[in-house]
Amino acid sequence: MNYSKCSSCNQNIPILNCKTCQLILCFFCDENLHSQKHNHLTTTLIFSSQFPTQSYQNNLNQTIQIKKLELQQLKDKEQQIAKNYQDKMxxxxxxxxxxxxxxxxxxxxASTFMDQMQNQVEDLDVDKMQNELESLDKSLKIDIKKAEEEQTILLEKTQKVDQLLERLKKATDIEQQQIQKMNEVLTVFKACSEQLQKEKDLLMLDNEKLIGEVEIFAKFFDENGALLEELSKGKNEQLQQ
Incomplete structure (x- = not known):
């Protein structure tokens, strides 16, 4: 393994590794720092060959090729982006x-329209427009006055209608009361009619009984008429004596 610079002076090649300080030091820095620190644990650094191996060279070439390919891809992408940007622009x-x-x-x-409007404005008769506006103002005032008068008349009619409605309501209430009384009278009349019907039914029964008795008497008289006449004659004779 190769160590480039001393961790302390950053100039000389390091030869020691101080595990206590966690620094790699050159000979001079080791003398300066550890002259009074004999208890620090140090080890000598192992140096490898300065010449790269064939494997390292192959890996380096492969890395260079990959980087070139990535660079070309970036250039192509940059060109595509530039083209898209130009198209959008x-x-x-x-x-x-x-x-x-x-x-x-x-x-x-707009300019043509303004010119036309300017020509139309120049052709307008201002006095005529003023007269028309005054006439329109007078007409509006007359219409407003008529509308106010009509509103007053309408208000009076509305008041009269309200009065009529009030009277109609009172008449309706009276009529409702009369209808209620008539219903009461009809109820009483119905009760009387039912009572009269019952009495009529009773009279009919009495008449039927009376007719039956008359029929019985007539039959009895038919059967015993001669005997009754004789009895009557005998009674009259007794009364005469």
Whole structure:
């Protein structure tokens, strides 16, 4: 293993490794630092050959080839990025030019429109417009006055309608009360009708009984009429005597 410089002076070749100080030192630095420190543990460094081996040279060549390949790939990537950047710049430039042309066209149209408006303004009759505005103002004032009058009339009509609605509500309440009373009367009438129907049914039963009794009496009279006449004559004679 090769050690390039002393850890202390950073100039001479180190020959010792102080494990206590954890430094590699040259002869002079070892004398200066360890003259009073005899208890430090030091070991002599082992030096290897200064000439590279064939294996080391092959590894180095292979590393150089890999680095060259990586460098070429980076160059290709850089060229591709530069090309993409140039393409994007060209596209952006074209788009910018199109926008500039469009803005110029719009400015031209706006300028033409402003010229036309200026010509129209110059052709306008200011006095005529003033008269029309005054006439319009008068017309608006008249319309506003009419609207206020109509609003007043509408308010009066609304008040009358409210009064009519109030009267209608009272009449409706009275009618509702009358309907309620009529329902009560109808209830009483229905109860009376039911009672009369019951009494009528009872009278019909009494009539049927009376008719039956009359029929029985008539039958009895038919069967015993002669006997009854004789009894009646006998009774009359007794009364005459």
């Amino acid at each position: 060209l596209q952006a430039q074209k788009k910018y030019e199109q926008q500039i042309n469009l803005l110029e066209q719009r400015l031209q149209q």
